[in-house]
Amino acid sequence: MASPPTPCRLAILLLGVLCSAAAVAAARYAPADDHLLACGAEAAAVLPDGRRFVPDSGCASTRLRSPAPTLSSAAPPGSPPPPSPLHASARVFSCRASYDLAVRRRGRHILRLHFYPFGPALSDSRFHVGAGGLLLLHNFNASSPVIKEFILPVDSDVLVLTFVPDSGSTAFINAIELVSAPEELVGDIGTLVTSGGASQIDGLSSQVFETLYRITVAGRKVTPFNDTLWRTWVNDADFLVGTDSTNYKVWSFSGRIAYPKGSRQMTREVAPDNVYRSARSVKPGANVTWGFPVPASSRYLVRMHFCDIVSKALYELYFNIYVNGNLAVKDFDLSSTTGFLAYPYYIDFIVDVEDEGMLKLAIGGLKQSRSDEVSGILNALEIMRMNKTSGGMDGNFPIALDMEYGVSKGIGEVARSLLCGFIFAGLFVALVMLVLRLRIELRNNGTAWSWKPMDSGEGKLAKAYQLVPSKADY
Secondary structure (H helix, E strand, O other), X not given: OOOOOOHHHHHHHHHHXXXXXXXXXXXOOOOOOEEEEEOOOOOOEEOOOOOEEEEOOOOOOEEEEOOOOOEEEEOOOOOOOOOOHHHHEEEEEOOOEEEEEEOOOOEEEEEEEEEOOOOHHHHOOOEEEEEOOEEEEEEEOOOOOEEEEEEEEEOOOEEEEEEEEOOOOXXXXXXEEEEEOOHHHOOOEEEEEEOOEEEEEEOHHHOOEEXXXXXXXXXXXXXXXXXXXXXXXXXXXXXXXXXXXXXXXXXXXXXXXXXXXXXXXXXXXXXXXXXXXXXEEEOEOOEEEEEEEOOOOEEEEEXXXXXXXOOOOOOOOOEEEEEOOEEEEEEEOHHHHHOOOOOOXXXXXXXXXXXXXXXXXXXXXXXXXXXXXXXXXXXXXXXXEEOOEOOEOOOOOOOOOHHHOOOOOOHHHHHHHHHHHHHHHHHHHHHHHHHHHHHHHHHHOOOEEEEEEEEXXXXXXXXXXXXXXXXXXX
């Protein structure tokens, strides 16, 4: 029979728990910019994950601008309780309005817009949303609750978020999140997959992305509470298409997910541990396919996450990766890429979806795999739509976002420009006063400014300015 714990043992155990909690807290991502706004709210809203959203009125780092009064709207009495404290109120705009969000650190940011239409007037709203001069949402109607997430570069000291109601309609927003994104979240290089093959492309870091799907394969839903970037990952079961259940196997893992030391590409901000603790595997000679409805005539970034939690040794898995029916990677050997088991890794694919409006992803098992049951795996995936033009996600439209250009350079840059103007004006005035005073003093001393030719010392005349007595003073 085990002896009861002594006070000393309890103290040591408590100290260990506190140290572990401190380590987790220290490791949690702390963004330089962290705007959390509860729009139209009278008091702060605290979420289960601990985040605190402050009212959008009276926030020191945010300014709401509108040529007409905006309305604070609350859910009508007797309506069912909202799923989140953020959905209890909204800010309603009858004309073009904007939020000026101060930016401490320029670079890539995550922008989340919460829409929860708790009344018919909000459900019927139709409007446009722009950020930093780029049209994010065109002719948008939030008839049902939705969170729109964008990853976008910010190159000014202020991000101006503009809402433009359609003619005869209104615009609304329940909550806004603007968070600095870690540098490793989006790389610059991806693999373009077409019917002609796969090739490397760059320039991804300058693009704007709209998140459409974030999937954990064969795992439980991951909520913002368990994600350092407050993301939500849903299970993949509803997206499996044309796949015989005998062709795959579901896996879970309780061990430690190891990240490469000093790696700038793979961190827990790229994806949380929980999405790597589950996987769906494919048998040799079989395929597992997922299908996702997407808007047609768009380009997408598809990020596929891999972590070998099924093998007992290295070099047991060999499989193909297909993107929209095209071979993206042949004979993929995860062990050669990572060199370890339970090491996370991802690949970014770029694909164009034309008229079909369906994006299909698949892994195909190869018979050279050492196991007869497992040939390939997938742990998680993300699908993001890319902006079509530099003016908007859906292309260029004649939507007036003019009110933001007055501060599009940022408050800091405007202030610096004004300061420089004042400095130059002051210097000019001081110089004029100095010259006038010098002329007066020289006139009082019997000298004045004049000019005459003088010998340059080489037998030639050179023009020179010098002080000489003036004839008027004799």
